Amino acid sequence: MSDNRFAPRYPVVPGDFTTVDFGPTPSQTVGPYLHIGLPWPDGPEVVTPGADGAITISITALDGRREPMADALVEIWQADADGVFAHPDDPRPQTNPAFRGFGRCPADATGTARFSTVKPGTNPTGDGGTEAPHLNVSLFARGMLNRLVTRLYFPDEANAADPVLESLPESQRPKLIATATAEGYHLDIIVQDPNPDGDETPFFHF
Secondary structure, eight states: OOOGGGSOOOOOOTTOOSSOOOOOOOTTSOGGGGGSSSOOTTTTBSSOTTSTTEEEEEEEEEOTTSOBOTTOEEEEEEBOTTSOBSSTTOOSOOSOTTOOOEEEEEOOTTSEEEEEEEOOOOEEOSSSOEEOSEEEEEEEOTTOSSOEEEEEEOTTSOOTTOHHHHTSOTTTGGGGBOEEOSSEEEEEEEOOOSSTTSSOOOOOOO
């Protein structure tokens, strides 16, 4: 397009969305506007860093070329250490009043979002079964009209009977299991791979 009025003026400035000159968004994308008003200062703190049981969970978003998605936004939603959700639909009492249950963090220049949280407990499924400890993870990014939703599981838990993992082909299950780090756990999320048996992270279909 030769008309400069429609030329994108929004450069990708990894890790800094406060100084860019916002411009028109191409009509086929949702734009960088998810960064306006959505993040808040303590958004990554599901619990206060340093609180009892606090760990750091990092999630790195990579695009189809395996390059960092520096303008992505990651959300997590989870149960507390006892497996209780901070939600009116979960009538079980929470034992940790400081637990928020929800976190939101922009990715940095490496495509990585970091959360201070606690390792969740197991959840009842409602039919007598049990879900393995996990985080629900949403990924927002420029170019995606809808968020992507997946899960993060833990490598040191009994994951075999989890109904979501069981629904996946065995070769896909490791893609949702984080790796242990010195501070907690880490998961890479890969949003595209033309090979159906490739590296793309499994996402929920809504």
